[in-house]
Amino acid sequence: MTQHHDSNQKIKLGIFVVGGLVLFVAILFFLGMSDIFTNKETVRTFFSESVQGLTVGSAVKYRGVPIGNVSKISIRVTDKLVQIDMAVELKHFVSGSEQGQQRSDFKRFFQSELEQGMRCRLEYTGVTGMRYIDFDYFATPGQTLTEPPDGALDPDELYIPAVPSPFRDILKAIGTSLDRISRIRFEEISDGLERSLTELSGLLADPALKSTIDRINEAAENLEIGSRTVSRVFGEERMNRLMSLLEDDLEKVNKLTEHLITETQNAKLPESTSAFRAASNAITIGQDELANTLTKLNQTLDALTELADSLSADPSSVISGKKKPQIKGE
Amino acid sequence: MKPKTEQQLRAISRHFRPLLQDGTRPVEFIGRIAAEVPDLLRHGMRGRDFRYYLDLCGVQALPIVLLICLLMGMVMAINGQIQLSKFGQELLVADAVGLVVVKELGPLMVALVMTGWAGSAFAAEIGTMKLDEQICALETMGIRPESFLVFPKLSAMLLSMPLLTIFGNVAGILGGMLVGITIMKITPVAYWTRTLEAINITTFVLGVLKSFPFAILVTFAGCFCGFNAANNSQGVGRGATKAVVSSIFLIVVADVIITVLYSFIGY
Amino acid sequence: MTKKNKPEIEVKDLTIGYGKNVVLENLNFQVESGEIFCILGGSGCGKSTLLKHIIGLYAPLYGDILIKGNSIVNADEQRRRKIMREFGVTYQGGALFSSMTVAENIALPLEEYTNLSEEEIEKTVEEKLHMVDLDGFGDYMPSELSGGMSKRAGLARALALDPKLLFFDEPSAGLDPITSAELDRLLLRLRDTFGATIVVVTHELDSVFAIANRVIMLDKQTKSIMAEGSPVLLRDTSPNEKVRAFLNRDGLKSDVAEELRITEVP
Incomplete structure (x- = not known):
């Protein structure tokens, strides 16, 4: 009888402990561990103006659609430019082709958008002074792209020129x-x-x-x-x-x-x-x-x-x- | 004149001595247990006792923890809805419930439930063992009753409380979601997305981390009050009460301290 | 009874009490090896307290207690626990750990202090249970046992490490005469077959006369030992009237009967 009771108890304990741990991992996964598994593309830009109100985690929007976050903000000592790295989640861009092609599809799309005048600039989210980065057609189509500053870009990184914000x-x-x-x-x-x-x-x-x-x-x-x-x-x-x-x-x-x-x-x-x-x-x-x-x-x-x-x-x-x-x- | 002052001083000291002793006793108790940790590491502890307490403080406490957290989540959602609907921001209920449950209410409610569930049980159990001379028996068997009785409880609590907190967090959020879906007609997906947006990993993990000190406090308060219960059945009852009251107090104080500490690192 | 040079227990100038309340003072006695030694006294005279001092649970106010020549009073914690392992104690209610079965209770000291395998422990537990006539009760929980069985199970646990020195706190309290007599026989058997030294705290005169080699009687008023020696001798020849009265329960009974008769007859 005790033997039976024993194994019964152990099963319950096992369910409790394993259940709790699984839940823990599941929550961690939902809360952002999933980041590791989502497809992302880093886009870099440079601002010469102050980026007051922009923080790591600030939203990045493409014509109002949230497509990612600011992942890193740093200052280039050589020319005092503020370097902004943005993680753009590819899942926000739907294309007809297969999963594996997502990345190259996005790159092609991004390039053509740049040619059509897509630029990024700082926008205010509201009256709080917080800002986000907006991708939109701020330049006339076909306008020549400004070159990124020297040595600022890794080969496979995307670059989008920044245009000054309205205040600027x-x-x-x-x-x-x-x-x-x-x-x-x-x-x-x-x-x-x-x-x-x-x-x-x-x-x-x-x-x-x-x-x-x-x-x-x-x-x-x-x-x-x-x-x-x-x-x-x-x-x-x-x-x-x-x-x-x-x-x-x-x-x-x-x-x-x-x-x-x-x-x-x-x-x-x-x-x-x-x-x-x-x-x-x-x-x-x-x-x-x-x-x-x-x-x-x-x-x-x-x-x-x-x-x-x-x-x-x-x-x-x-x-x-x-x-x-x-x-x-x- | 002099004898009178001396008398008064003596009278005062008579009043304060028990207080002083009350203050040093828990410290001594903790010291005794801490002194046994190396021995515990060498010998391990009785697996059967550990399993018993894990069953008591984990498996058996789970339903009540889930129920209470679910209800708390619902209560918060309803109250939040009343306030936020004034601004037409009902969807923010998800943020509010999620954040409050994960940050504060989940760990706290679980700790309070466990105080009543486990803390009082520990105190009553040890008090009865003392009354029944089982503590003496342990001692004359050459076994230290403090460590023998506290370690299985402590380790079971240290494992079960964080797990219960995780379960409680989920139950609380589900409670809020239930209200959100049924009363506010928010879609589950919208509610879920808002909740995930409101909580981040750090908040969640820091909330669960809180349950470790809470587990230690509940166990220590319960065991200490059991060991110091008077040697009669009323004493055991009072010991259990004392365990509950003091551990609730300790938990709240600890929560304040932890919150302040967390605020230093920006959470 | 052969007297050895070294007594099992030596109590020297012992004064015990709680805080400032002295319960007993200036106690001096010895327990010889291989005898059954009874501590007698009326209720509340401090018998059990004295026992708890001897087994090292409480620290005396003054004096020393030597067990097999080692002071249990002045030993540090480590050493005291080592001394404690050399004797077994049976408490009033058995003091079995209520969360464990009887077998687990008996196995506990074996698990803690020996390197015996699981099988060997099981065998020892059965052996001890047989010794106290509790064969087959190993899987019972303490709450399922009667008072006498609990006491015997407690005894079995006290015997687990085969100690040569045993302490009993009120072994026959609350037991019916038959169970009580069985327990007495068990104690005698332990003394005779294993050569154990046994210290018993009791006020059951029947068992005292049945088993005790020597007794000490404690007095509440004087807070000291009233008498020491063989119970039969004390009953018959003690100069102290109180001692004789205590040990001659029959005499007291007849007195009472006489009184009753006197009041009844007229």
Whole structure:
């Protein structure tokens, strides 16, 4: 009887222990051990901007469909780029062919998507500041792919270029505007002026010239105010560089004005009327050109100021994108 | 004046001495058992006793553990549904139930059930053995009663409690799922997916790990109260009560400490 | 009875008690090899407590106890357990481990302290069960045994390691006279066939006169030994009236009868 009871008890104990352990393993499997057995492909990208809000485990989506997670975030010391490795689960991509072909199918699909303009960028998941990586057509089809940084890629790793996030876009737009401002050819203008002035030597009793000088002065003032506004709004180093450029130009304009005044004072009388007319015309054109440019510059600066003000007042508008600030100017 | 102060001091010390002794006794008890560990490793223990306690604390306790955890899961799901439906987020019930069961309630409920189930049984058993001079008999046979009686219980508990916790976790989640499917009309797949998303391996394993200290506490409290029960039948009864009350207290305190420790590593 | 030079047990200046309550003080006696030695005394005089001190369960307040020349009081834990293995103790209720069968109870010390194979242990267990007339009860659980059977099973367990020194705590308490007499015969057989030294705590006079070579009587009032010697001699010739009264239960009975008669007759 005890023998029977004994073996009965042992069977129950065995069921209990084995059952518990099987359950344990099953739960571990369900909770992610299954990761080991799922087909994955690593996709790598690089961000030059801050990836604040992105963590290991953050979602990776293809046009809104979750297809994987961020598996590693690291910083390349050589160029300060943030390297993001994403594990994309192949089960999310259904193809007609067999299991074994999944991987090559995905690679082909990925390549063709890249050619059609698929890029990745950081997106906000909500108001919490957490981010995910979105794959979407952020570039125009057929646009040339930016090459990955040197030595950043293993042979069989996939690379997707990153495009700046919407917020980054805005900053870039501002940057371009300012770049364009810096490219205004003050030098050419002033060269033209100087050239005209040399031709004009002696003809400067004309009242029109006087008004030109006034206008140049006015323009110089405008430029100064503008540059002050810009440096108030943006403290960035790049801006400063830009400002110094502007200031150089300003100085040149000032010098030019001074030169003009002295020339005027020492001027002889005009030699030929036609020469005078031509020179006078050239000055007028140059002056109009300058006035035009300065108006535009003013507008740009106004727009930038407005944008900066609205950003500092309501940063979330950029995140949520509800109230997209328009960039005027260029 | 002086004799009076001395008297008062004596009176005070008389009151505090038992407290002090109460404080050192469990420590001494643990020390005795710990001192026997090398001997245990050399001689092993009686397999029959181990199997008996594994049967008592594992197999026989399983139904009640499953039932209680299932009901707790259901209760939580119903309460969660009431709150979360205000925000139209009923599906989050799966997250809430899964996380709470795996992290906290599963290990805790199992420990509390085992306190009543095993802790009191240990205390009563050892108390009766003491009353019946079985402890003396062991001692005069040259066997240390502390280790002889505690080790099989302890090892059985150390094996059965984590297993019961795993079973309890599953039962709790199933309870929540039952409510989710029947009352909230969430599909089982959706519920299951949400649950798996809410829990990760670390949370689950850390939850199960909690049951090891709980097992030790329940066993020690039960055995200690048994060994220190007064030598009469009322004493045995009081010993069992004391075992339950003190191990519930110890479990809750341990849970607090463990939670704080876990928070250091970010869970 | 042949007296050997070295006594089995030597109790020297022993004072025992709980905390500050002294139960017995200044006890001095010896138990000689091969005798049945009874500790007598009224209820609550500390017989059982004395026994538990002798077998090393309790530490005395003062004094020393030597078992086969080794002090059980001053021995460290390791050594004390070794001394303990040399004797067997039978407790009042048998103190069988309730979670094991009778056979397992008897086998326990064999498993713990010998290297016998399973078969040898089984054989020894059967032998011991036969010794105490419990053949075939090996597979019983202790709860299935009667009081007398439990005691005998406890004795069988105490005998498992073939000790030459045995202690009995109230062997005949709660037993009917016939069972009690059987137990007495068993003790005599153990002494005569195995040369065992047996210490018995009891207040059953019938068994005392039947088996005891020597007794000591404890007194609750004086907390000391009232008398020591052969029970028959003490009964008949003790100068102490209390001793004679204790051992002459018949006399007491007749006194009572006389009193009853006196009150009844008028």
